Amino acid sequence: xxxxxxxxxxxxxxxxxxxxxxxxxxxxxxxxxxxxxxxxxxxxxxxxxxxxxxxxxxxxxxxxxxxxxxxxxxxxxxxxxxxxxxxxxxxxxxxxxxxxxxxxxxxxxxxxxxxxxxxxxxxxxxxxxxxxxxxxxxxxxxxxxxxxxxxxxxxxxxxxxxxxxxxxxxxxxxxxxxxxxxxxxxxxxxxxxxxxxxxxxxxxxxxxxxxxxxxxxxxxxxxxxxxxxxxxxxxxxxxxxxxxxxxxxxxxxxx
Amino acid sequence: xxxxxxxxxxxxxxxxxxxxxxxxxxxxxxxxxxxxxxxxxxxxxxxxxxxxxxxxxxxxxxxxxxxxxxxxxxxxxxxxxxxxxxxxxxxxxxxxxxxxxxxxxxxxxxxxxxxxxxxxxxxxxxxxxxxxxxxxxxxxxxxxxxxxxxxxxxxxxxxxxxxxxxxxxxxxxxxxxxxxxxxxxxxxxxxxxxxxxxxxxxxxxxxxxxxxxxxxxxxxxxxxxxxxxxxxxxxxxxxxxxxxxxxxxxxxxxx
Numbered sequence: 001x002x003x004x005x006x007x008x009x010x011x012x013x014x015x016x017x018x019x020x021x022x023x024x025x026x027x028x029x030x031x032x033x034x035x036x037x038x039x040x041x042x043x044x045x046x047x048x049x050x051x052x053x054x055x056x057x058x059x060x061x062x063x064x065x066x067x068x069x070x071x072x073x074x075x076x077x078x079x080x081x082x083x084x085x086x087x088x089x090x091x092x093x094x095x096x097x098x099x100x101x102x103x104x105x106x107x108x109x110x111x112x113x114x115x116x117x118x119x120x121x122x123x124x125x126x127x128x129x130x131x132x133x134x135x136x137x138x139x140x141x142x143x144x145x146x147x148x149x150x151x152x153x154x155x156x157x158x159x160x161x162x163x164x165x166x167x168x169x170x171x172x173x174x175x176x177x178x179x180x181x182x183x184x185x186x187x188x189x190x191x192x193x194x195x196x197x198x199x200x201x202x203x204x205x206x207x208x209x210x211x212x213x214x215x216x217x218x219x220x221x222x223x224x225x226x227x228x229x230x231x232x233x234x235x236x237x238x239x240x241x242x243x244x245x246x247x248x249x250x251x252x253x254x255x
Numbered sequence: 256x257x258x259x260x261x262x263x264x265x266x267x268x269x270x271x272x273x274x275x276x277x278x279x280x281x282x283x284x285x286x287x288x289x290x291x292x293x294x295x296x297x298x299x300x301x302x303x304x305x306x307x308x309x310x311x312x313x314x315x316x317x318x319x320x321x322x323x324x325x326x327x328x329x330x331x332x333x334x335x336x337x338x339x340x341x342x343x344x345x346x347x348x349x350x351x352x353x354x355x356x357x358x359x360x361x362x363x364x365x366x367x368x369x370x371x372x373x374x375x376x377x378x379x380x381x382x383x384x385x386x387x388x389x390x391x392x393x394x395x396x397x398x399x400x401x402x403x404x405x406x407x408x409x410x411x412x413x414x415x416x417x418x419x420x421x422x423x424x425x426x427x428x429x430x431x432x433x434x435x436x437x438x439x440x441x442x443x444x445x446x447x448x449x450x451x452x453x454x455x456x457x458x459x460x461x462x463x464x465x466x467x468x469x470x471x472x473x474x475x476x477x478x479x480x481x482x483x484x485x486x487x488x489x490x491x492x493x494x495x496x497x498x499x500x501x502x503x504x505x506x507x508x509x510x
Contacts, residue, residue: 067363068423070370070416082362084369091362107337107346108322114339114369115325121376129384130397131404142385142397149386161325168323 017043017092018076020056020069025240026192026233028085028120029073034184035089037227039096045232047072086113093181100176109175112165112182116189119158123196124241126150126248136238136245147248151200155193159208162186166210172217179221186211187218192242200250272298272347273331275311275324280495281447281488283340283375284328289439290344292482294351300487302327341368348436355431364430367420367437371444374413378451379496381405381503391493391500402503406455410448414463417441421465427472434476441466442473447497455505 017036021029023045036043046052060069064076069083075092082088090110093099099109124132129146130139165174174182190211194201205212218224227233236242272291276284278300291298301307315324319331324338330347337343345365348354354364379387384401385394420429429437445466449456460467473479482488491497 063423065359066423067359067366068416068420069366080359080362082366084366087362087366087369104320104322104335107335107342110342111322111324111337111339114342118376121373125380125384129380130400131408133404133408142400145385145397149388153386153388161323165323168318168321 015042015078017041018046019043019073020046020059020075021073023048023053024234024237026188026236026242027073027240030188030234031085031185032073032075032088032092033232034188034224034227035092035096035098035181037232038179038184038221038223039092039098040223041092041096086110086117089113089181089185098179098181098184100180105175109180109182112162112174113185115158115161116182116185119154119189120192120241122150122154123192126196127243127245136243140247143245143248151197151250155197155200156204156207159204159211163208163211166214171210172214174214179218183214183218184224187215187224190215191219192236195236196242196244197249198244199252203250270297270333272296273301274298274328275301275314275330276328278303278308279489279492281443281491281497282328282495285443285489286340286440287328287330287343287347288487289443289479289482290347290351290353290436292487293434293439293476293478294347294353295478296347296351341365341372344368344436344440353434353436353439355435360430364435364437367417367429368440370413370416371437371440374409374444375447375496377405377409378447381451382498382500391498395502398500398503406452406505410452410455411459411462414459414466418463418466421469426465427469429469434473438469438473439479442470442479445470446474447491450491451497451499452504453499454507458505 019029019032019036021027021032033045047056056072059074059076060072063069064081065079067081067083069081071083073085073088074081074083075088077091082091090099090106090113093109094106099106126147127136127143128134128139129142136143162174166172169175170177173179174186219228236244238244274284274287274291276282276287288300302311311327314329314331315327318324319336320334322336322338324336326338328340328343329336329338330343332346337346345354345361345368349361354361381402382391382398383389383394384397391398417429421427424430425432428434429441474483491499493499
């Protein structure tokens with residue numbers, strides 16, 4: 001049962017989380033999955049289970065407990081329904097010790113997480129600068145312009161910012177002295193960027209040694225490593241947020 | 256002293272907040288200002304005060320208390336430095352009774368706030384679909400395409416969602432039974448959309464009666480009304496997020 005996790009570890013007494021997200025892509029749901037996996041929390045990836053898409057669409061349409069989500073991902077935790085990726089991650093992290101407890105740290109962690117969310121939205125717009133509802137092929141010309149600007153201006157700005165945030169802290173974690181949900185999301189962003197823009201990322205590599213080390217350290221964590229080598233981890237593909245379109249990457253030989 | 260608020264009401268004993276944001280525009284800082292104003296909280300709008308831009312840029316460069324903001328707006332509250340608009344608003348709201356206290360309500364409020372932030376980002380991209388660092392004039396052709404899709408697909412989706420969220424609740428507030436930070440932000444979004452896209456908003460008006468009522472109700476709140484008629488409220492202009500470019504609005508006579 002690839003969609004159910006954590007039962008053996010925590011037992012049935014503990015309620016399972018229900019993650020609702022589009023099947024077949026990592027997308028924004030992946031940020032939530034990484035928190036659930038690192039926490040060893042029992043969860044069902046609803047839309048990947050039999051009849052699950054209908055369940056997700058029904059919950060999206062009618063909501064629950066007075067909450068109607070705007071869009072997937074959303075998470076059912078007992079009677080609580082949470083949506084918006086960063087919000088879900090912060091909620092889970094607080095429950096599972098994946099963020100420091102003090103207010104200042106939580107506010108900083110969430111600010112970093114929201115900055116990652118902004119970066120992810122910009123990555124999405126490199127292939128969909130005109131309309132999310134149109135095909136990439138129908139906005140390819142504009143995508144090339146936007147991607148070029150993204151790689152020239154935005155990507156270095158964001159990555160240097162996060163590299164420096166690591167320096168400002170202990171060099172190995174974005175916040176606190178142990179792994180947090182922000183580190184897990186940072187791993188996913190570096191991973192996704194490397195998939196989508198391998199040439200651009202190779203060129204910036206020497207400027208972001210700590211981010212590369214963080215990526216390796218998160219990938220090596222036992223639960224994350226087990227997850228990444230499982231069938232639960234969808235490969236990146238050209239339907240998700242991080243898409244590899246060579247024509248959008250830095251040109252070969254380009255500085 | 257238009258940049259200092261709330262001293263007469265709360266006195267000097269209470270520390271003043273320092274809001275750091277670009278002067279001369281409402282921008283994303285406006286969502287924070289509305290919370291501060293409704294709370295009657297003492298604050299300084301740093302970059303609008305003498306020498307304030309330098310103070311803001313210095314704090315942006317070096318950070319404080321281990322926190323380096325990615326971009327304005329950010330808020331200094333004693334030793335705490337908070338950034339990311341939705342994060343700042345949620346932080347202030349919790350301190351000033353502008354969000355219900357229970358966890359489920361706070362999570363829902365924040366999810367709504369982040370959905371508003373997504374909408375605002377899409378509004379920004381109607382005039383800057385290719386690059387935030389380029390002039391509008393240099394991406395006008397693409398802006399027309401993106402704005403057309405925004406008005407046809409995204410604006411109705413977002414506004415109907417929020418209209419329904421009002422229906423799901425008490426019809427007058429997005430969450431709880433009294434005003435919250437989410438209502439204040441919703442006001443600002445409707446206000447900004449009406450400035451930027453008057454024709455499109457006129458056409459959708461009959462579909463969003465509760466949102467229009469919310470807008471009027473927030474504008475009529477004593478502290479908000481006082482703020483809106485003060486010099487602290489910058490008018491909308493074509494440097495902020497909500498810009499009125501008639502060529503991006505729905506065409507006259509268009510359905």
